[in-house]
Amino acid sequence: MSAAIAQTADSANNTLLNRGDTTQWKINLLEEPNSPGASLLGISPSAVQRPSDPTAIMVSLLNSTDNLTTIPNSYAVDFVPQWLFWGKNVTYSDFANDNNIWNNIKQTFDVSLAMRNLKDVNSNVVNTQLGAGFKVSIKRGSISKKTQAAMASIHTYQSNYLALRKRYINDAVKQAKASGMNPDQRNQLIAAADQKAQSDAKNLALQDSIRKVAQGLDFTREGFMMDLAGGFSYNFVSQTNGTLYNAGAWVTAGEQWASGIDLLGVVRYLYDPQNTGVALSTTNYHTIDAGARILYGPQTGKFSFGLEGIYRKVSGTTALNSSYRYALTTDYKVGTNQVLSFNIGRDFNGTINKGGNLIAALNFLIGFGSTRPVSGGK
Amino acid sequence: MANTNLIDSYQVDGSSNPVRLKVTVGNGQTGCIGVSIDGNDVIKPGADANNNYTDSFDFEIGSNQDLNSSLLTIPVVVTRVQTDTQTTTVIVELTGGPTPSNYPPLTENATNVGDIINYLCTIDFGN
Numbered sequence: 199m200s201a202a203i204a205q206t207a208d209s210a211n212n213t214l215l216n217r218g219d220t221t222q223w224k225i226n227l228l229e230e231p232n233s234p235g236a237s238l239l240g241i242s243p244s245a246v247q248r249p250s251d252p253t254a255i256m257v258s259l260l261n262s263t264d265n266l267t268t269i270p271n272s273y274a275v276d277f278v279p280q281w282l283f284w285g286k287n288v289t290y291s292d293f294a295n296d297n298n299i300w301n302n303i304k305q306t307f308d309v310s311l312a313m314r315n316l317k318d319v320n321s322n323v324v325n326t327q328l329g330a331g332f333k334v335s336i337k338r339g340s341i342s343k344k345t346q347a348a349m350a351s352i353h354t355y356q357s358n359y360l361a362l363r364k365r366y367i368n369d370a371v372k373q374a375k376a377s378g379m380n381p382d383q384r385n386q387l388i389a390a391a392d393q394k395a396q397s398d399a400k401n402l403a404l405q406d407s408i409r410k411v412a413q414g415l416d417f418t419r420e421g422f423m424m425d426l427a428g429g430f431s432y433n434f435v436s437q438t439n440g441t442l443y444n445a446g447a448w449v450t451a452g453e454q455w456a457s458g459i460d461l462l463g464v465v466r467y468l469y470d471p472q473n474t475g476v477a478l479s480t481t482n483y484h485t486i487d488a489g490a491r492i493l494y495g496p497q498t499g500k501f502s503f504g505l506e507g508i509y510r511k512v513s514g515t516t517a518l519n520s521s522y523r524y525a526l527t528t529d530y531k532v533g534t535n536q537v538l539s540f541n542i543g544r545d546f547n548g549t550i551n552k553g554g555n556l557i558a559a560l561n562f563l564i565g566f567g568s569t570r571p572v573s574g575g576k
Numbered sequence: 577m578a579n580t581n582l583i584d585s586y587q588v589d590g591s592s593n594p595v596r597l598k599v600t601v602g603n604g605q606t607g608c609i610g611v612s613i614d615g616n617d618v619i620k621p622g623a624d625a626n627n628n629y630t631d632s633f634d635f636e637i638g639s640n641q642d643l644n645s646s647l648l649t650i651p652v653v654v655t656r657v658q659t660d661t662q663t664t665t666v667i668v669e670l671t672g673g674p675t676p677s678n679y680p681p682l683t684e685n686a687t688n689v690g691d692i693i694n695y696l697c698t699i700d701f702g703n
Contacts, residue, residue, distance in 0.1 A: 353606065364626075412657055
């Protein structure tokens with residue numbers, strides 16, 4: 199298992215390193231894949247996903263089980279081109295502002311790829327399913343007032359810090375000009391003055407103040423949010439013949455409150471959704487889902503608890519009836535790369551599902567340790 | 577803590593055409609930017625009480641002929657506030673002279689959230 203994951207991460211690493219860039223991004227191997235690709239393959243624990251600020255790149259490994267004896271059979275990779283390749287152009291103001299729709303779209307356009315292997319217990323044939331999709335936030339909520347106030351404090355400290363640096367530098371420039379120094383001498387004088395300003399006791403104290411405030415920042419967003427997502431997946435029988443497995447598009451919208459309570463609704467269209475678990479269909483049919491999810495758990499907190507229900511209307515076939523799904527989902531973040539989760543509920547086909555990665559999490563903990571940095575674009 | 581410096585020049589001509597300066601603190605980090613010409617602060621709308629600017633700006637700093645033989649200094653302090661990336665970046669662009677500048681982005685990693693990175697750009701105007 200370690201080798202498989204190392205290969206995944208190293209491939210990403212090599213690809214990005216070849217671009218000659220040095221940005222480092224953090225990958226949380228156990229983060230819930232809040233991605234359409236994973237949703238279409240049915241490897242996302244929740245059907246109604248909470249809008250959130252995407253990270254530049256995220257790798258998820260799910261369903262590692264069989265009593266710690268097999269490699270994970272489901273993978274999801276998500277990346278956000280704007281942050282991964284053009285992050286150098288994104289200012290904090292761009293990041294924090296929710297009013298500019300185009301800005302929101304650019305920063306949150308998330309490309310997702312997912313894969314899972316399914317083994318037929320009767321024939322021993324292994325089918326591979328590949329999913330691809332996108333997700334974008336039209337509205338993503340506002341940074342909390344508490345964080346806005348903290349950022350204002352940082353700006354004040356920074357400005358006072360810079361004022362002292364600027365005074366030393368400007369004095370050096372004027373001194374160099376008055377004494378007719380050549381550019382090399384002048385630049386040395388400016389650099390020395392800047393170093394002196396940075397180590398000034400006032401600036402050292404300001405650095406401490408900045409650090410203390412910044413380390414307590416929480417970029418939880420509040421207010422109205424709306425995500426659009428879509429994608430498709432292919433099923434490769436015996437890992438060779440590819441056929442369309444399903445395709446769909448959906449809208450998730452709702453409100454997030456500062457208390458950590460979210461109320462979200464989803465409307466979803468799916469074409470030929472054979473991943474319901476019912477016998478494979480020979481006809482092309484369609485479903486429209488409508489549902490809601492209530493979730494408690496601050497985004498930066500360790501624990502979250504949710505309840506969701508979705509009604510599915512089926513058309514284009516008489517073999518399937520309209521149905522519903524409900525699920526209770528719980529997650530506890532033990533630490534970076536360590537998440538315990540447990541889900542229970544009824545799926546559309548009427549089966550009662552119990553799932554989670556309680557055992558898998560322990561396995562990841564032993565196998566991988568903590569954060570895996572990946573070098574990427576700036 | 578690290579310093580990243582840019583020491584370069586920018587060609588101006590004898591015209592009265594305005595020269596624009598654009599500075600961007602990227603990667604979603606927050607920064608404070610100062611601008612001085614020959615040791616005197618450049619004060620434009622958006623400046624704070626210390627004549628500094630937050631995160632980014634794009635404004636005229638003078639005409640080609642007025643800037644000739646002067647020195648532009650741009651000290652920047654950037655604080656890492658993003659948990660997902662260590663990278664801090666400052667991009668400096670000058671336009672309005674015979675050709676636009678093509679300075680490489682300045683970049684440095686900040687190990688921890690709350691760490692600051694000091695940047696300093698020193699640019700001579702000449703023809």
